[in-house]
Amino acid sequence: MSESAIITTNNVNLWYNGKRALESVSMKIPKNKVTALIGPSGCGKSTLLRCFNRLNDLIDHVKITGEITLDEKNIQEPGTDVVMLRKKVGMVFQKPNPFPKSIHENVAYGPRVHGVKDKAELDRIVELSLHHAALWDEVKDRLNDSALGLSGGQQQRLCIARTLAVEPEVILMDEPCSALDPIATAKIENLIDLLKKDYTVIIVTHNMQQAARMSDYTGFMYLGKLIECGKTNQIFEHPKEDLTENYITGRFG
Amino acid sequence: MAEKFHTELNNLKTETLEMAHLGRFMLRTAIDALIRQDNDLAESVVTRKEEIHTMEVRLEERCYQLIAMNQPMAKDMRVIACTLKVITASLRIGRYGKVIANIVKKISDQPHIANLMSIPHMADLAIEMIDDSIEAYEKDSIEAISDFSVRDDTIDSLRQSIFREGITYMMEDPKSITRCTNYILVARYLERCADHACKIAENVHYMNTGERIEIH
Numbered sequence: 001m002s003e004s005a006i007i008t009t010n011n012v013n014l015w016y017n018g019k020r021a022l023e024s025v026s027m028k029i030p031k032n033k034v035t036a037l038i039g040p041s042g043c044g045k046s047t048l049l050r051c052f053n054r055l056n057d058l059i060d061h062v063k064i065t066g067e068i069t070l071d072e073k074n075i076q077e078p079g080t081d082v083v084m085l086r087k088k089v090g091m092v093f094q095k096p097n098p099f100p101k102s103i104h105e106n107v108a109y110g111p112r113v114h115g116v117k118d119k120a121e122l123d124r125i126v127e128l129s130l131h132h133a134a135l136w137d138e139v140k141d142r143l144n145d146s147a148l149g150l151s152g153g154q155q156q157r158l159c160i161a162r163t164l165a166v167e168p169e170v171i172l173m174d175e176p177c178s179a180l181d182p183i184a185t186a187k188i189e190n191l192i193d194l195l196k197k198d199y200t201v202i203i204v205t206h207n208m209q210q211a212a213r214m215s216d217y218t219g220f221m222y223l224g225k226l227i228e229c230g231k232t233n234q235i236f237e238h239p240k241e242d243l244t245e246n247y248i249t250g251r252f253g
Numbered sequence: 254m255a256e257k258f259h260t261e262l263n264n265l266k267t268e269t270l271e272m273a274h275l276g277r278f279m280l281r282t283a284i285d286a287l288i289r290q291d292n293d294l295a296e297s298v299v300t301r302k303e304e305i306h307t308m309e310v311r312l313e314e315r316c317y318q319l320i321a322m323n324q325p326m327a328k329d330m331r332v333i334a335c336t337l338k339v340i341t342a343s344l345r346i347g348r349y350g351k352v353i354a355n356i357v358k359k360i361s362d363q364p365h366i367a368n369l370m371s372i373p374h375m376a377d378l379a380i381e382m383i384d385d386s387i388e389a390y391e392k393d394s395i396e397a398i399s400d401f402s403v404r405d406d407t408i409d410s411l412r413q414s415i416f417r418e419g420i421t422y423m424m425e426d427p428k429s430i431t432r433c434t435n436y437i438l439v440a441r442y443l444e445r446c447a448d449h450a451c452k453i454a455e456n457v458h459y460m461n462t463g464e465r466i467e468i469h
Binding site: 249 | 330
């Protein structure tokens with residue numbers, strides 16, 4: 001990869017209760033690009049994603065070895081400020097999970113936690129984030145309504161706006177469209193394409209067509225190993241590894 | 254679903270091979286008709302025109318359906334891309350066979366000049382290239398097409414040789430102009446058929462390796 005890397009993993013291994021879930025994963029995530037992680041269920045792609053903002057720390061009996069750097073700083077070091085790390089590396093989950101609060105409050109919550117008190121400034125951040133998440137036009141007249149009243153696709157874009165509000169560098173997305181219909185999925189995909197101008201996006205998806213459509217780079221994982229990683233057009237047109245070929249042509253998985 | 258798709262892909266390949274063999278057969282038969290000055294044999298080629306055209310339409314449609322319904326990737330995608338090229342090349346080869354058969358019907362009433370010059374030899378070489386390209390497609394192998402560049406050069410040389418020889422006979426005897434012009438045209442069509450074999454070979458190489466090559 002010729003682009004500069006924002007995240008680098010070097011020989012990362014991870015065990016849940018002694019069971020190995022990641023094995024010697026070394027890869028580079030290029031800055032301002034969309035990187036997709038694909039592979040069959042249980043191959044470790046979500047586990048790897050959660051390493052990038054240390055979300056696995058929240059799980060008991062997890063052991064991680066190896067090095068993961070963000071902006072060339074090892075995020076595995078004991079002194080790492082995990083709250084700041086998660087501000088820099090935001091996450092959007094499979095199912096939209098808005099807070100049971102107003103639309104405005106969902107987006108303003110993060111900046112407020114990080115010290116923004118001025119109402120005008122919060123309003124500015126909310127509007128900007130909703131614009132970036134391509135949701136502003138749909139909700140600008142009902143910012144004080146409950147976020148739970150939005151459709152699934154709108155809720156997911158609200159979650160993206162909530163992530164953007166704290167100005168992350170990297171956005172992790174774990175199957176962000178799997179609970180959405182095709183139209184809502186298309187909106188999220190268009191949004192991700194726009195977001196890469198300002199952010200680095202790492203997306204886990206089961207949908208290979210989606211990975212092919214959206215990403216610049218693709219990593220194929222199998223049984224905890226990163227089998228192959230490269231430019232998306234190369235991976236989907238002529239993968240180097242037979243295992244990748246067999247997976248993406250539907251011969252297993 | 255993947256199993257069903259791969260079965261359909263195999264069936265597509267089998268039927269495309271049938272079309273490729275028909276195209277090759279039309280060319281071979283037209284050349285045989287030319288050599289033997291056999292109008293009936295030439296007519297038998299012309300009558301296959303509709304058949305090969307129908308195959309082209311049906312098989313292309315199948316390719317588009319497989320793409321639309323299955324969004325194939327990696328080698329599956331490359332097989333369909335290659336198959337589309339084989340379909341087009343086979344149609345063209347078959348149509349050149351038909352065009353040569355029509356020439357036979359026009360010039361079969363007079364004896365050959367210079368025993369058809371190098372046309373029979375050139376036809377053998379071109380048809381061997383077609384055979385090898387079809388076999389490479391069938392067997393997923395690039396072994397038989399590795400020397401296509403050299404063989405294509407030989408075909409080009411033969412076409413030029415037939416052109417020069419034809420011009421010589423025409424200058425010697427203006428009554429031979431019609432026949433020699435047709436020989437030159439046949440040589441040109443054979444060269445184009447060999448080019449289509451090269452196109453198939455390039456695409457079989459892409460199908461098997463994912464790398465693009467150009468055979469000059």
